[in-house]
Amino acid sequence: MDETPGWLTPTEQHAWRSFLRMQEKLAARLGRELLADSKLSTPDYGVLVELTDAPDGRRRLQDLAGALEREQSRMSHHVARMVKRGLVVREECAGDGRGVLVAITPAGREAIEAAAPQHVSAVRRLFIDRLTPEELDTLARISDRIVAALEREPGRADPPPGGPAAPRAGGRSRHAPRPKP
Amino acid sequence: MDETPGWLTPTEQHAWRSFLRMQEKLAARLGRELLADSKLSTPDYGVLVELTDAPDGRRRLQDLAGALEREQSRMSHHVARMVKRGLVVREECAGDGRGVLVAITPAGREAIEAAAPQHVSAVRRLFIDRLTPEELDTLARISDRIVAALEREPGRADPPPGGPAAPRAGGRSRHAPRPKP
């Protein structure tokens, strides 16, 4: 019965269903713990990590969006909110009149440094440590394959595949552009 | 140096990051295809599937929230939006003055029936069919374990563990996105 060609078998349904539940619950839990412990949302956390990674704590908005695979508009909105909370500031981009630099503030640095250890340990406690090395390996392999497939077959527009290390010209990949007058 | 007790090894980092990317991209892609093809959002889809599963196409709001593991407030808001679009209606609940029944409309039924086949096939194309049976099995095992752990250790409040509603009659796995053909 139920031989409808594209339907899911009970096994597949269970796997898919469980996977969805896991995603939602895990993300929700991690997000709530992060927020409760550090007053930072998951998106906040990502942005601040990116910024602390840059040697001078500032990056182009577009650059940030690319690194975190978010759309530029989303980044703009979110940076606006973070500015309001004093975690980052916008700065003019010398050398490119339309550009904007997002710079982490001392308050932002303080926040991320306080948040990171707890967050990482939560990831460990709630997820990593519950998997065997083989399972973790399988998961990584699966994830890489699916992501690659999604990027190869862009049904419609995804945020451009300009991945974490956007192919920047001039051999400088992650260092903040330091234009001179 | 990096011997901070709770840090992630490079392997773990890679697995975790890949996993996050996969989740986001997959959900985003499926959501966009669903929306483009059927004018239904992912949450819409879930609600309509639940309703078509009920023999008379109506369920208590609380019941719906439980089955989909959403908070009742979220359900209330979302049902309000769906009412506005004519996909469902609210009805008084005979026998319980505070209760509310959510009933699917003909338009709603039409929408879900049009959406389901495409959506399921997208799940297959973008995910299921790219995994070996062993991988799918591992994934299901992992997911079940993590979910169980999350429910066992409620750090703070999750949507009440008051599990996914009562098992439905007939052996039909409740999650078949199955708009009775």
Added chain:
DNA sequence: TACCGATTGTTGACGTGTCATGTATATCGG
């Protein structure tokens, strides 16, 4: 019966995300 706590929903404020659109600057071909 009358009260009290628990259950069921609604609502408003606000953070977050998407889409479509608008504006300014940059860049390139002529």
Added chain:
DNA sequence: CCGATATACATGACACGTCAACAATCGGTA
């Protein structure tokens, strides 16, 4: 140098989610 096109970002409208406060009903019990 000029105009066409592309790039970088902002913005407004709206969908979605959470939290906290509130309102109404139900149920048991004194």
